[in-house]
Amino acid sequence: MILTDHLPALQVVVPMLIAPLVVLMRVRGLPWAVATVTSLMAFAIAVGLTNTVLDSYSVTYEMGSWRAPYGIELHVTSFSALLLLIVTGASTLTLVAGKQSIDTEIGHDRQPLFYAAWLLALSGFTGIIVTGDAFNIFVFMEIASLASYVIIAAGSDRRVLPAVFKYLIMGTIGATFYLIGIGLIYMMTGTLNLADMEARIHEVGELRPILVAAGFITLGLALKAAVFPLHAWLPHSYTYAPHIVTAFLAACSTKVALYVLLRFDFLVFQQNLSTHEVQFTVFLMPLAVFAILIASGVAVFERNLKGLLAYSSLAQVGYILLGASLVSMPGLTAGLMHMFNHALAKGALFLAVACLGMRFTRLELVNLSGVARQMPWTMAAFVLAGLSLIGVPGTAGFISKWMLISAALQEGALGVALVAIIVVSSLLAVVYIWRVIELAYFGDPPEAGQSVNEAPVWLLVGTWVAALMNIYFGIIPSLPLSLASESAASLLQHLP
Amino acid sequence: MELLGLYNYWAFAVVLMTGLYAVITKGNLIKKLIGLSIFQSAVFLLYITMNKVDGGTAPIVQKGVADQVFSNPLPQVLILTAIVVGISTTALGLAIVIRIKESYGTIEEHEVQNLDHDL
Numbered sequence: 252m253i254l255t256d257h258l259p260a261l262q263v264v265v266p267m268l269i270a271p272l273v274v275l276m277r278v279r280g281l282p283w284a285v286a287t288v289t290s291l292m293a294f295a296i297a298v299g300l301t302n303t304v305l306d307s308y309s310v311t312y313e314m315g316s317w318r319a320p321y322g323i324e325l326h327v328t329s330f331s332a333l334l335l336l337i338v339t340g341a342s343t344l345t346l347v348a349g350k351q352s353i354d355t356e357i358g359h360d361r362q363p364l365f366y367a368a369w370l371l372a373l374s375g376f377t378g379i380i381v382t383g384d385a386f387n388i389f390v391f392m393e394i395a396s397l398a399s400y401v402i403i404a405a406g407s408d409r410r411v412l413p414a415v416f417k418y419l420i421m422g423t424i425g426a427t428f429y430l431i432g433i434g435l436i437y438m439m440t441g442t443l444n445l446a447d448m449e450a451r452i453h454e455v456g457e458l459r460p461i462l463v464a465a466g467f468i469t470l471g472l473a474l475k476a477a478v479f480p481l482h483a484w485l486p487h488s489y490t491y492a493p494h495i496v497t498a499f500l501a502a503c504s505t506k507v508a509l510y511v512l513l514r515f516d517f518l519v520f521q522q523n524l525s526t527h528e529v530q531f532t533v534f535l536m537p538l539a540v541f542a543i544l545i546a547s548g549v550a551v552f553e554r555n556l557k558g559l560l561a562y563s564s565l566a567q568v569g570y571i572l573l574g575a576s577l578v579s580m581p582g583l584t585a586g587l588m589h590m591f592n593h594a595l596a597k598g599a600l601f602l603a604v605a606c607l608g609m610r611f612t613r614l615e616l617v618n619l620s621g622v623a624r625q626m627p628w629t630m631a632a633f634v635l636a637g638l639s640l641i642g643v644p645g646t647a648g649f650i651s652k653w654m655l656i657s658a659a660l661q662e663g664a665l666g667v668a669l670v671a672i673i674v675v676s677s678l679l680a681v682v683y684i685w686r687v688i689e690l691a692y693f694g695d696p697p698e699a700g701q702s703v704n705e706a707p708v709w710l711l712v713g714t715w716v717a718a719l720m721n722i723y724f725g726i727i728p729s730l731p732l733s734l735a736s737e738s739a740a741s742l743l744q745h746l747p
Numbered sequence: 748m749e750l751l752g753l754y755n756y757w758a759f760a761v762v763l764m765t766g767l768y769a770v771i772t773k774g775n776l777i778k779k780l781i782g783l784s785i786f787q788s789a790v791f792l793l794y795i796t797m798n799k800v801d802g803g804t805a806p807i808v809q810k811g812v813a814d815q816v817f818s819n820p821l822p823q824v825l826i827l828t829a830i831v832v833g834i835s836t837t838a839l840g841l842a843i844v845i846r847i848k849e850s851y852g853t854i855e856e857h858e859v860q861n862l863d864h865d866l
Binding site: 400 | 763767770776779783786787790793794797822825828829832835836839840843844846847850851856859860863
């Protein structure tokens with residue numbers, strides 16, 4: 252075997268092995284450098300895997316050469332490749348750009364531990380994505396979650412602590428629900444391998460435990476994915492976390508949970524539970540609609556900039572779920588595209604917030620009055636990413652929203668109502684992004700004598716790279732589009 | 748009789764709900780964590796219960812014994828991992844509670860909320 256055959260395993264193992272080494276590095280700046288290089292390696296591996304997946308359909312890897320279903324199997328499909336690109340890309344870009352922001356928020360003595368936890372979170376997320384084993388997903392989910400709690404709790408505002416405690420309680424309940432579901436399925440089928448599970452549920456006579464398991468798993472993962480009304484942990488955690496951590500997690504953490512949710516519902520349960528697709532739609536579509544409307548509405552009245560963007564994230568989870576709950580090829584493709592595009596837009600927005608965070612200790616909207624005159628580059632990037640979030644033509648956000656609307660229109664009368672909801676919430680997005688823009692560009696600076704400089708160049712470059720990617724993928728969306736449509740096709744292959 | 752025979756599963760449900768009840772209703776953060784631990788232990792019980800085969804013994808192959816019935820060892824291995832995860836979660840939770848105590852001076856949830864309300 253040559254090295255490239257081991258890419259699926261290396262994707263997880265590289266950050267996991269380097270994490271404990273980072274703890275030992277006491278030279279100033281070294282933990283950041285090593286973490287960034289590791290993250291870059293993970294990104295390179297993800298790109299390599301994506302290339303392979305685009306050529307052939309999927310990659311399987313037997314851990315320790317134990318044949319599935321006895322050993323743990325890693326399974327990289329186009330769906331996994333899409334998520335791997337999002338997670339490793341977000342981690343790399345935020346790390347490269349964010350050194351100064353992290354330095355101001357986290358003391359040098361704590362930095363080795365912080366970067367180690369960051370790498371563990373990265374390794375956990377990639378682990379969830381590549382593995383094909385249900386229990387393995389649970390373990391990686393907990394690695395990722397525990398590491399996320401740590402990097403969120405590194406925030407300097409004390410309000411982060413109750414927020415992270417709430418996240419820990421709700422996250423653990425979600426993971427435990429998932430574990431119960433896996434237990435029930437294992438009880439009936441005797442397997443933990445996802446592909447094997449799907450085949451063996453056929454042979455199960457009594458389907459009630461499987462139905463209960465489907466409920467537990469869907470609910471547990473919905474908690475992790477912050478699906479409305481199980482989102483209570485998200486706004487405060489994102490608001491008070493270090494800015495760069497918010498940028499990283501907002502781009503990927505809820506999406507990874509949604510990825511597992513979709514894999515279970517479409518690949519494992521779909522074929523085996525009668526009218527499962529109807530239950531899926533009836534249960535999740537109202538939640539998606541509520542998430543879109545209520546979270547966007549709350550964002551309009553939010554007074555903290557990060558809080559505003561966090562509530563907007565909840566609404567975006569709603570869009571992704573809405574696309575999936577249509578259970579149609581265009582709908583699912585739109586949902587998956589929105590995963591990618593929202594990661595781009597929200598990553599860029601939170602990086603711009605990190606730029607502002609370099610100059611302001613408090614990010615209440617009133618503090619930012621007139622800031623665009625002092626930090627024109629930061630605010631220009633914010634506007635660009637904001638346009639993508641709203642879905643203005645020419646940006647990435649437009650592509651997925653347009654696809655979502657055209658998918659909804661195929662659903663008849665219900666679809667028209669959904670389109671109305673999407674349009675209304677996009678208008679709400681215009682309102683809340685405009686509130687920031689109006690204040691920053693047309694508000695008066697609080698004191699004439701107080702001068703604020705532009706953010707550090709390196710952070711600004713990272714922000715602009717993220718913002719320009721919104722334009723690039725708005726004009727040339729072929730890469731995420733081909734991955735998303737291939738994944739949607741594979742998720743829907745079992746549909747009657 | 749069959750319903751009573753499944754007493755382990757009844758215990759699982761009762762313990763699970765006890766833990767969840769504590770997590771939801773208790774205002775003291777330590778009590779919440781205790782509830783969370785109880786909640787997780789219930790799942791351990793579920794896994795341990797399902798691996799038991801009537802008359803089954805430890806899965807060790809012996810020479811000359813062909814018709815031995817074995818209990819399934821896999822769930823035990825899984826739950827060993829889950830216990831480790833549970834301990835880490837509790838430890839991290841307690842560490843956060845210590846930091847809450849340091850910066851707020853209390854570990855009652857509503858008092859913490861009130862302290863932040865004034866900011």
